[in-house]
Each structure stands twice: as structure tokens, then as C-alpha cells.
Amino acid sequence: xxxxxxxxxxxxxxxxxxxxxxxxxxxxxxxxxxxxxxxxxxxxxxxxxxxxxxxxxxxxxxxxxxxxxxxxxxxxxxxxxxxxxxxxxxxxxxxxxxxxxxxxxx
Amino acid sequence: xxxxxxxxxxxxxxxxxxxxxxxxxxxxxxxxxxxxxxxxxxxxxxxxxxxxxxxxxxxxxxxxxxxxxxxxxxxxxxxxxxxxxxxxxxxxxxxxxxxxxxxxxxxxxxxxxxxxxxxxxxxxxxxxxxxxxxxxxxxxxxxxxxxxxxxxxxxxxxxxxxxxxxxxxxxxxxxxxxxxxxxxxxxxxxxxxxxxxxxxxxxxxxxxxxxxxxxxxxxxxxxxxxxxxxxxxxxxxxxxxxxxxxxxxxxxxxxxxxxxxxxxxxxxxxxxxxxxxxxxxxxxxxxxxxxxxxxxxxxxxxxxxxxxxxxxxxxxxxxxxxxxxxxxxxxxxxxxxxxxxxxxxxxxxxxxxxxxxxxxxxxxxxxxxxxxxxxxxxxxxxxxxxxxxxxxxxxxxxxxxxxxxxxxxxxxxxxxxxxxxxxxxxxxxxxxxxxxxxxxxxxxxxxxxxxxxxxxxxxxxxxxxxxxxxxxxxxxxxxxxxxxxxxxxxxxxxxxxxxxxxxxxxxxxxxxxxxxxxxxxxxxxxxxxxxxxxxxxxxxxxxxxxxxxxxxxxxxxxxxxxxxxxxxxxxxxxxxxxxxxxxxxxxxxxxxxxxxxxxx
Numbered sequence: 075x076x077x078x079x080x081x082x083x084x085x086x087x088x089x090x091x092x093x094x095x096x097x098x099x100x101x102x103x104x105x106x107x108x109x110x111x112x113x114x115x116x117x118x119x120x121x122x123x124x125x126x127x128x129x130x131x132x133x134x135x136x137x138x139x140x141x142x143x144x145x146x147x148x149x150x151x152x153x154x155x156x157x158x159x160x161x162x163x164x165x166x167x168x169x170x171x172x173x174x175x176x177x178x179x180x
Numbered sequence: 181x182x183x184x185x186x187x188x189x190x191x192x193x194x195x196x197x198x199x200x201x202x203x204x205x206x207x208x209x210x211x212x213x214x215x216x217x218x219x220x221x222x223x224x225x226x227x228x229x230x231x232x233x234x235x236x237x238x239x240x241x242x243x244x245x246x247x248x249x250x251x252x253x254x255x256x257x258x259x260x261x262x263x264x265x266x267x268x269x270x271x272x273x274x275x276x277x278x279x280x281x282x283x284x285x286x287x288x289x290x291x292x293x294x295x296x297x298x299x300x301x302x303x304x305x306x307x308x309x310x311x312x313x314x315x316x317x318x319x320x321x322x323x324x325x326x327x328x329x330x331x332x333x334x335x336x337x338x339x340x341x342x343x344x345x346x347x348x349x350x351x352x353x354x355x356x357x358x359x360x361x362x363x364x365x366x367x368x369x370x371x372x373x374x375x376x377x378x379x380x381x382x383x384x385x386x387x388x389x390x391x392x393x394x395x396x397x398x399x400x401x402x403x404x405x406x407x408x409x410x411x412x413x414x415x416x417x418x419x420x421x422x423x424x425x426x427x428x429x430x431x432x433x434x435x436x437x438x439x440x441x442x443x444x445x446x447x448x449x450x451x452x453x454x455x456x457x458x459x460x461x462x463x464x465x466x467x468x469x470x471x472x473x474x475x476x477x478x479x480x481x482x483x484x485x486x487x488x489x490x491x492x493x494x495x496x497x498x499x500x501x502x503x504x505x506x507x508x509x510x511x512x513x514x515x516x517x518x519x520x521x522x523x524x525x526x527x528x529x530x531x532x533x534x535x536x537x538x539x540x541x542x543x544x545x546x547x548x549x550x551x552x553x554x555x556x557x558x559x560x561x562x563x564x565x566x567x568x569x570x571x572x573x574x575x576x577x578x579x580x581x582x583x584x585x586x587x588x589x590x591x592x593x594x595x596x597x598x599x600x601x602x603x604x605x606x607x608x609x610x611x612x613x614x615x616x617x618x619x620x621x622x623x624x625x626x627x628x629x630x631x632x633x634x635x636x637x638x639x640x641x642x643x644x645x646x647x648x649x650x651x652x653x654x655x656x657x658x659x660x661x662x663x664x665x666x667x668x669x670x671x672x673x674x675x676x677x678x679x680x681x682x683x684x685x686x687x688x689x690x691x692x693x694x695x696x697x698x699x700x701x702x703x704x705x706x707x708x709x710x711x712x713x714x715x716x717x718x719x720x721x722x723x724x725x726x727x728x729x730x731x732x733x734x735x736x737x738x739x740x741x742x743x744x745x746x747x748x749x750x751x752x753x754x755x756x757x758x759x760x761x762x763x764x765x766x767x768x769x770x771x772x773x774x775x776x777x778x779x780x
Contacts, residue, residue, distance in 0.1 A: 102655045103656070135643045141566070150652075152577050153659060155576075155578065163450035166447065167450070167673075172671070
């Protein structure tokens, strides 16, 4: 039994992994909202305190498009993309593209 | 000239592989295996030692061919092509099939030839060499589906090659210096450009697998041998990206083709059941980023396309090696038949996952530092920059969804199929390990890759915003995957692509046109035959017969009769008695005497 097998086969450990996954989701989404804001505020604070070297440390490259300013943009767009890709592709597949495996043989 | 070309000032690394490959069948055992590694290693060394300049100019039939156009762009592509040839040979080290090794090295050598080609004619020669040698790699799986797929692959590429040749001919007719067809940037849509550059562009797009010209890729790659497919992922599409960068940087059409292509590959990957075909659709998707970068055409975008090609060759080879390892030990290629392999193939799983993280642009892996350059460059698109950005980001989510989640889930985890593989041969694991190390090295130290890029651009991938947004996108894509998991179960089906037109379309076309054609045949053509051709022919034949019997025959009979009559007369003089002949001789002598006496 290797490491992964121990983690996945045991229901207690598996539900623990699941819990960590959900915590990870929350942390990442929060980080995406809070960290850039925090950096921006710290930069302003250090600039106000006349410490340009430290202010430079917290300089962030601003995003290019307006929608990237939406809080947790990456997380929201990631989830939306995933759902759209699956739903649209499956729809196209069922209605049009998918065929029997021997389609080209007959 | 030839000796100049071969002297030590400049060695063509492609020629080294192409000619060196033929030594392999003569060797045996460990000597052969060392030669298999030494050849591509020597090619890497030759590429690394090269300095920018123009080498290998050869005069041929009054034409100047340039085999060694060396600059930063060709150098970085030559590095990754030769490194890839080395990794591929490590992966194929256990294969006891000389033909495969010779064709694989020829194919890699062809790609290096394309990379250093300074004129269109030598480019064309290596272009065709790549098409033929890669078709051989498909055939060498030696079963009926592979043979059929190889023929389709070859026909498509011969078609592309003919378009390329036509483009060259038209371009040639307009060029000012016909003795040297230098391969430079072209303007296919400029006034007075003619059809030449446009046709060349189409040929390049066909090799880059841009839809609707790209169905050959997912058709053929999964049919190649386990080791041959690893070579195929690297060279054809990426050498096409390279020539697009050289010839068509900043062609706006490519921005949209690239963005559409990135999404197209992802859509098909949802439906795909064959593991290697799923990965093949993701080659199309990833090459979409590069084509898009070429279309944007700024210094950053071209650096992005180049860097992404470099990173892509390594992680895609790693992914194909992983799927190939599973195929090698289990004989399975369909996801719907796999599952539970993580228990017996953990090393393959982890190495595969490094490639999956790299293609998904997870921070600290190579895709993160290369793909982001192209996506950052979308800000410079003139019209609809936001849409290109959204499409490419959507395709990024789709890439992680399939290569990072769906494929490993159904291959290694998921429902236990009861199939128990074992780890593949050590050389395959070593090749995967080397490729995985390269993916991490580039991700952690992007400067190593950036210093090789053709343009000097100050770019920093690891910004706070970029890291947080990417992580957010990735983990929430994972959430979406697990929420919709039951809809994603791979189905034992195949999906229609544009190869339908030459696989079924032709027969459907025949079936569709059969009835009207038959009607035309028996009705119209038949009537024409009956009343026009037959009568005419019979009439003419009748006249000829008449002429034959009346004139020709009677002439012949007349001549015969005349001859008979004359011979009757002559017969009377030929009695068979010697005294008669003597009499005739005496009469003749007397007549001659009389003639001489009276006439002269």
C-alpha cells in the first residue's frame, strides 16, 4: 500500500482531504481579494511614512482589463469557465459530434 | 562547396542526426544504446556551441541555398528540438526496432533543418522530410488502423506540401532576386503581394494544426507507436509555430485563429475517451496560444510564443510519455476502461502530474512563466483585446480541467477497473524524470529561459496579482470538476472533426451523387451514345467497309490477276529444257550484237 492508497481508501482520511480542499478554496478566494488590497494599503502607508524602499517592495502591477478588478475574479471566472466548457461541449457532443466508435469502419 | 559545408566551421545538427541515424542499424547491444544517446547529445552540443551568423551557403543549379541561418530565434528552437530528440531517444531506448529509431532521428533532424533554413527551397526540402518521416512513425505501429491513419496523415501533409510549393513558385515569380529565395517576413494581405505568401501561410497553418486544417493531428498521433508519438508531439506543430514567427509575425488573422483554436481543443477534449487523443486535442489548444502570440506580433507576444513553444515541447512530451507508459504496460488507450492504476504505477502518476501542472500553468511550473507572457500580451490587441483575453483564460481553465483533473482521475483513480499495471521500463521513467525536472527548473528559474528569448523584454511572471488570480482560477476549476464529475464520465464514443470530410464525406458525396450520376449515365449519356456516337461510328464504319470491299479489295484482286496473267506468259518461256535456254541465250547475244553494230 503506497501513500496515496492509505489516504484515499480510508474514509476518515478521505473526508479529511475533502475538508482541506474546501478550506483551500476559501483561503485562495480570500487571498485573491485581500492580498492585493493589503499590498496597496501597505504601499500607501509606507509612502505616507516616506519610506520609498519599503513602498517599492509592495508595488504590484495593476491588471490590464477592468473586469480583473472584480473581487476574486480569478476564482469566479475559473468556476464559470469550467461549468461553461463542460455544459457547452457536452451539449455539442450529444446533439452533433459524438458517434459510435465504429462510425468510420462501416 | 559541399566540403565548405561539411567543414568544422559549422556542422548542421540536423544533418548530423539524419546521417548518423543510419549508423544505428550497424551497431549492437550497449554500443547501439550509447550511440542512440550520443547522437542527439552531440546535436545538443553543436546547437549550444553555435553563434549567430549565416553558414552553410550552398550553390545548387544556380540557386543559393542557405542551410544555416543562425540567430536568437533559430537558436532557442534548435535547443529545445535537440533536447527533445535526446529525451525521446532515452524514452525509446528499450525499443528493439531500428526502423523506428532511424525515422525518429530523421524526423528530429528535419525539424532542425527547418529551424536553420535561411531560404524557402531548403525549408521546403526539410518540411517534406518531416512529413514523410513522421508518417513512417505512425505506420510503424504496424496494425491496420495505424496504417490507415498514417495514409490519411501523409495525404494531408502532401496536400499541405503542394500548397507550400505552389506558394513558393508564385512568390518566386514576383521576387526581385530569383537566385536566393530568402525566408523573410511576408505580408500575405498587403496590396500586390499576390497569392504566394497567402498560400505559404495556409501551408504553415496546416502544419500548426489550425482548424479547420488541424484534424490530422488528433487523427494520427494516438495511432503512432508509444515512443513515436512522443517525438510527434514536439516537432511538426512547433516547427510550424517557428516559421510563423519568422514569416508572419503580426498578421492579425492569427490572433483570432489562435484564440479560437485554444478553445476548440478544449471542447473536443471534454468529449474524448482515448487518452492520447485527449492530449492531442490539448496540443491544438496550446499551439493556439502560440499562434495567437504570433498574431499579436509585439516583442512580448513573440517572446511569449517562443517561450511557450519551448515549455510546451517539454511538458507535452512528458504527458505523452505518461499516457504512453500506461498504454505500454496495460495495452489500454480508452479512459472508460482504465481506473485505479495509481496503486501500481505511483511514479508514473507523479511524473505525469508534474507535466499536468506545467501545462495547467500552476505557479512554479513551466507553463506559468510562458503562457502568462502571451496572455499579458493580449492587452496590445487592437480590437477585442478583452475577448481574446477571456477566451485564452477560459481555455486555461479547460486545460487544467482535462489534463490536470479528468485524465489523471479516470486513468489513475476513479472506478477501479481491476487492471493492474506495473511501472514501465526504467529508461521510460528516466526520460519522464528528466522532462519533469526541466518543467520545474523553468518554472522556478524563469530567467534561464527568458535569457534565450529572441527579444529583450523585461517581464516578471511572479506578480502578486498573477499568482493569486491563477491559483483562484485553478482551485475553483477543480471545484467545478468535482461538482460536475458524474457528467464527465468518458463515453466509448468518437467525435466528428473536420477529418470527416475526407474519411466519410467522400463516400457520402459518392452516395449522394450516385443516383443523379446513374441517371445521367443511363439517360443522357446513354442516349448520346446511342444516337450520336453509335450511329456516327457505325455509319463511318459502314463507309469504310464499303471502301474496303469495293476499292481496296478489288485493287488487291486486280493486282493479283495482273500478276497471274504476266506469270502465265512468262511460264511459257520456262519449259525446263536446256536447249531452249541455250536458244534464248543465243538470241539474246545476237540481239546485243545487233544493238552494238546498228545503234552505236
